[in-house]
Amino acid sequence: MPSRSELRSLLTSYLTRHPDESDRLAPVEAALDTTHGSPMTCTAVVVSPDRQVLHVPTPTGPGLPSTRPESGDRGPLSTALRAVHEQTGIRPADLCLTPQYLRIPIDIAPAPASITTTPDVPVADLRFAFYLAHTPGTTETSWGSLADACLAELGSKAAVLNGQAAPLNTSALIYNSRGEYLLHLRDMREGIWAPGCWALPGGGHEPGDRAPEDTIRRELQEEAGIVPERLEKLLDTGIQDSDGLTMPVRTYAALWNGDPSRLHLTEGVMLAWFPPDTVPRLRLGGDILDLIHRHTRTPAHG
Numbered sequence: 001m002p003s004r005s006e007l008r009s010l011l012t013s014y015l016t017r018h019p020d021e022s023d024r025l026a027p028v029e030a031a032l033d034t035t036h037g038s039p040m041t042c043t044a045v046v047v048s049p050d051r052q053v054l055h056v057p058t059p060t061g062p063g064l065p066s067t068r069p070e071s072g073d074r075g076p077l078s079t080a081l082r083a084v085h086e087q088t089g090i091r092p093a094d095l096c097l098t099p100q101y102l103r104i105p106i107d108i109a110p111a112p113a114s115i116t117t118t119p120d121v122p123v124a125d126l127r128f129a130f131y132l133a134h135t136p137g138t139t140e141t142s143w144g145s146l147a148d149a150c151l152a153e154l155g156s157k158a159a160v161l162n163g164q165a166a167p168l169n170t171s172a173l174i175y176n177s178r179g180e181y182l183l184h185l186r187d188m189r190e191g192i193w194a195p196g197c198w199a200l201p202g203g204g205h206e207p208g209d210r211a212p213e214d215t216i217r218r219e220l221q222e223e224a225g226i227v228p229e230r231l232e233k234l235l236d237t238g239i240q241d242s243d244g245l246t247m248p249v250r251t252y253a254a255l256w257n258g259d260p261s262r263l264h265l266t267e268g269v270m271l272a273w274f275p276p277d278t279v280p281r282l283r284l285g286g287d288i289l290d291l292i293h294r295h296t297r298t299p300a301h302g
Contacts, residue, residue: 004032006075007040010126013104021108028110031123041059041068042079043127045106045151046095047163052143053151056087062144064151066132068122072293077103078243080128092244096133096165099205102285106157131165133246167250170216171202173234173291174226174254180273181292182260186285187268188203194285200251201226201271212250224263224271228254234295253295 011029013264017113031039043066067083069076081092097103111122130187151158171176176180188196203219205212213231220226234253238246260271276281276292
């Protein structure tokens with residue numbers, strides 16, 4: 001069940017993108033201090049590669065998967081994912097976040113003023129956008145146009161959804177002219193991925209990134225001040241995030257001949273060069289050995 005502080009945080013992030021809606025959503029913010037029980041419903045806007053939107057039957061016609069939070073939900077986004085699974089059979093692993101909205105709602109719709117003070121009636125609907133990461137198996141589903149009436153109120157917010165899943169996380173296999181590989185020793189801290197392991201530098205998509213290459217270049221610059229001499233796509237894969245969503249990941253091969261001891265790290269413990277035959281002796285995070293093997297077999301590297 002999402003906490004009030006989590007709901008306020010989502011509302012704040014949403015209003016940062018849509019400051020012109022602050023007056024419209026003022027009753028929602030006020031209701032978070034007074035409403036008991038579950039003050040929100042959570043809805044999923046699932047868009048296919050051909051820009052069709054997932055529908056479910058409702059008493060008034062085709063609608064969007066929607067439900068109220070339950071105690072087992074990690075947060076509002078996971079509530080929307082549960083609605084999709086329960087009402088259509090599509091699993092979270094079949095879906096991914098959209099580059100346009102990530103984990104921020106595409107829309108927050110307040111309830112009519114006449115019912116916002118009614119006990120146990122949701123004061124708003126949080127709508128989250130997802131793309132299909134995989135074609136669902138044998139699930140029978142209904143799809144409609146982005147221009148359908150159930151999305152009409154979203155207007156330009158829905159118009160930017162192209163349905164094309166894109167890498168939202170990037171990493172870099174950095175190598176030098178001597179054939180060594182640069183690895184990043186991660187902090188030994190609970191709650192992070194691969195604590196205390198040697199891993200590849202990288203990070204996630206941010207709203208200002210136009211393409212995955214922008215993401216990895218920004219991450220390398222921000223984390224360590226590294227500007228690659230050459231950057232080439234190496235591999236596209238997918239991992240599951242904490243909500244069970246598929247997260248597309250793109251790994252790049254990056255040529256850099258610098259001295260890591262002269263870098264100022266903003267994350268992690270250190271960066272160091274390793275020859276390929278030393279890497280198997282390290283405590284590694286991720287499929288680094290497979291990536292090195294793949295890289296050594298590429299024509300450009302050879």
